[in-house]
Amino acid sequence: AYHLSQRGKRVRLFDKNCPWKADSSDPSVALSTYSAERMRKQWFKEHVELYPNTPIQFVKKFDEFYEVTTHDGKTFQSPVPPLMAGGFDGSHKLVADLFEQRDDGFPLLNEDDESTIVSGMFLCGPTVRHDNHVFCFIYKFRQRFAVVAKAIATSLGLPAEELEIYRMWGMYLDDLTCCGEECVC
Structure with a gap:
């Protein structure tokens, strides 16, 4: 999200938790200090919409867009394939x-x-x-x-x-x- 927003791209960031507001310095459960500082950049604030506590149910490809559906049934459209950063489920x-x-x-x-x-x-x-x-x-x-x-x-x-x-x-x-x-x- 940081690099895309730095290049002027609009980003929607969904997370099943809310690591950017976690009350811990432990980067296993919260953002690292470095990442938190990057989120304070003006272009990040202008180009990134944060969706905390919003797990994704599925993504469906249509002819000209992708549709992202959250667990609570909300849908979002994107003209480009969504990026999934699913963490460490190894x-x-x-x-x-x-x-x-x-x-x-x-x-x-x-x-x-x-x-x-x-x-x-x-x-x-x-x-x-x-x-x-x-x-x-x-x-x-x-x-x-x-x-x-x-x-x-x-x-x-x-x-x-x-x-x-x-x-x-x-x-x-x-x-x-x-x-x-x-x-x-």
Whole structure:
């Protein structure tokens, strides 16, 4: 929306939530500071219509336009194909049967992001959850890669000391006590 509006294009931005008004600095649940600042640009305000709490039901192509229908039945027309930025609903569903499920539907993992029912099956990415900590922002789930790498190396009897360099770079998050309501990244 930012780049299109910067070029003078009219944009309708639908979101099933309202991340631009979320009361958190955690980019897993709210916009990053950088994105929020970009939304304050004059051309963004002039060219972008925000539709919070408005999930899309379906998009239908007609001869000369596309029709977007929301869950509450409202329709919008566009002469160009709508862009779908659906977030991080990833391919983890292909291996869902290899993980127990938490009460909230996310995979149950041990402290190394490994399945509790299939040894050696690790999960990385936006569906990783520990307690109430959300790791769906790309920087945050990258911080867990070294944790998984160390667990794999250790299980194979390989040295893992060189992974400590990731800790110096701030990319080795194995102490989840520092994760709270606010984002520490």
